[in-house]
Amino acid sequence: MSKYALREAALQLLTRIGENGGYSHVLLDREINKQQLSEQDGRLLTEMVYGTLSHRDLIHYYLTPYMKKQKKIRPWVKWLLYMSVYQMVFLERVPDHAVLHEAVEIAKKQGHKGIASLINGVLRNIQRNGVADVEEIKDPVEKLAIESSHPHWLVERWVEQYGLEITQGMCKANMHHLPMSVRIQPLRISLTEAIHQLQADGFTVEKSLLSPQGIVISEGQILRHPLFIEGRLTVQDQSSMLVGEMMDLSPGQKVLDACSAPGGKTTHMAEKMEDEGEVAAYDLHAKKAKLVNEKARQLELTIIHAKQADSRKITDEHHLESFDRILLDAPCSGLGVLRGKPDIKYHKKEEDIFSLRNIQDDLLNEVSKLLKPGGKLVYSTCTVDRHENEEAVAAFLCRHPEYEVDPSFTNDLPEPLQTSHGRSEFGLQLFPQDFDTDGFFLTRLIRT
Numbered sequence: 001m002s003k004y005a006l007r008e009a010a011l012q013l014l015t016r017i018g019e020n021g022g023y024s025h026v027l028l029d030r031e032i033n034k035q036q037l038s039e040q041d042g043r044l045l046t047e048m049v050y051g052t053l054s055h056r057d058l059i060h061y062y063l064t065p066y067m068k069k070q071k072k073i074r075p076w077v078k079w080l081l082y083m084s085v086y087q088m089v090f091l092e093r094v095p096d097h098a099v100l101h102e103a104v105e106i107a108k109k110q111g112h113k114g115i116a117s118l119i120n121g122v123l124r125n126i127q128r129n130g131v132a133d134v135e136e137i138k139d140p141v142e143k144l145a146i147e148s149s150h151p152h153w154l155v156e157r158w159v160e161q162y163g164l165e166i167t168q169g170m171c172k173a174n175m176h177h178l179p180m181s182v183r184i185q186p187l188r189i190s191l192t193e194a195i196h197q198l199q200a201d202g203f204t205v206e207k208s209l210l211s212p213q214g215i216v217i218s219e220g221q222i223l224r225h226p227l228f229i230e231g232r233l234t235v236q237d238q239s240s241m242l243v244g245e246m247m248d249l250s251p252g253q254k255v256l257d258a259c260s261a262p263g264g265k266t267t268h269m270a271e272k273m274e275d276e277g278e279v280a281a282y283d284l285h286a287k288k289a290k291l292v293n294e295k296a297r298q299l300e301l302t303i304i305h306a307k308q309a310d311s312r313k314i315t316d317e318h319h320l321e322s323f324d325r326i327l328l329d330a331p332c333s334g335l336g337v338l339r340g341k342p343d344i345k346y347h348k349k350e351e352d353i354f355s356l357r358n359i360q361d362d363l364l365n366e367v368s369k370l371l372k373p374g375g376k377l378v379y380s381t382c383t384v385d386r387h388e389n390e391e392a393v394a395a396f397l398c399r400h401p402e403y404e405v406d407p408s409f410t411n412d413l414p415e416p417l418q419t420s421h422g423r424s425e426f427g428l429q430l431f432p433q434d435f436d437t438d439g440f441f442l443t444r445l446i447r448t
């Protein structure tokens, strides 16, 4: 595909995602497959789309002084400018004159001479005079929000909860690509064998520090590899692997996974149980519960039975105090998983945190009734927010004096996490910059 056609495709995707909020990874994959793009073209298209989206607010800041006289411009014109400025400022290997020339050509073709001349004027001015320095922004929260293109309310909230330094680390990590990690199905392949096979096939891999089943892949297309296709390994972020590691499972137990789809943690638990015992898995949506059963089949695990149910009423399905282990991997605001999908940070709303917390409280209250005395309950979220994490646990413990944080929780954490600054009396908050993972929270409670 010519560079011009690639830029046109990038512009179409950006306008659609930026204005209508389509899922960037789904639309990008679809475009790459539809156009049958080479690996190199696919990478450039992804770079232009993801790069522009993840730097949206910073680019807007750069453009503002050059757009003062402009009244409203059409969305595609705005995205053409954003995309061009992204390439001029951040992509060193693309010469400015090529970016400028092609932007003007696209403007002529899709609009008219007037738009082409606007694009030409703005981009030439930027080429001549450069862009503003964010250091000029005095307020540190505002500066961080703009330079990392995160919503102001979120940066403010994080700074209040975790301080400026940790927030800076988080925002920076969210601007970078998340390395892919996979989990071996240990009943079907050993870690050494999997690493050996992947290396022999040209992959660059290393063992995870957080799970003995985890492999971090820095080079190589795992989704096309036979080990993945045959279900000998599955894709899972290392932070999520921690859950299976911390459930303290053994063969023969009866386990509840209250919010299970798509089944990453359900299958991990069944592996830890050597596929002996029972995992009752639920999800609010029937279609999603089906995904859990499919994943279990793919990985050749037989003890998982997933069904649709609202786990806020799960005591309708089971006897009280009947499970050895319970996992509540709760629906959450997802503020820990902003890095893979650069546009989702713009759609998050602070009020969602409060409505989700109500659901988390209801779920915790309900599932906790099903745990046997002496049993263990893991509560986890893929978010970074005290209200949904530490505070949710603290409030639960107040309401349920029969529960406490498992005193051996910290000692059982993998070695690198034992001294992590995210530990508190209520659990462990993993920040995305700590181990280059998603942001994640987990804790283990016991019923005394």
Ligand SMILES: C[S@@+](CC[C@H](N)C(=O)[O-])C[C@H]1O[C@@H](n2cnc3c(N)ncnc32)[C@H](O)[C@@H]1O
Pocket: 240, 258, 259, 260, 261, 262, 263, 264, 265, 266, 282, 283, 284, 285, 288, 309, 310, 311, 312, 329, 330, 331, 332, 382
């Ligand atoms: C964080 S995701 C779970 C991810 C899953 N544990 C995994 O590792 O693959 C939360 C899930 O909870 C489900 N959910 C939300 N509210 C629920 C409810 N009231 N009862 C059961 N499931 C619910 C959502 O549909 C979503 O699939």
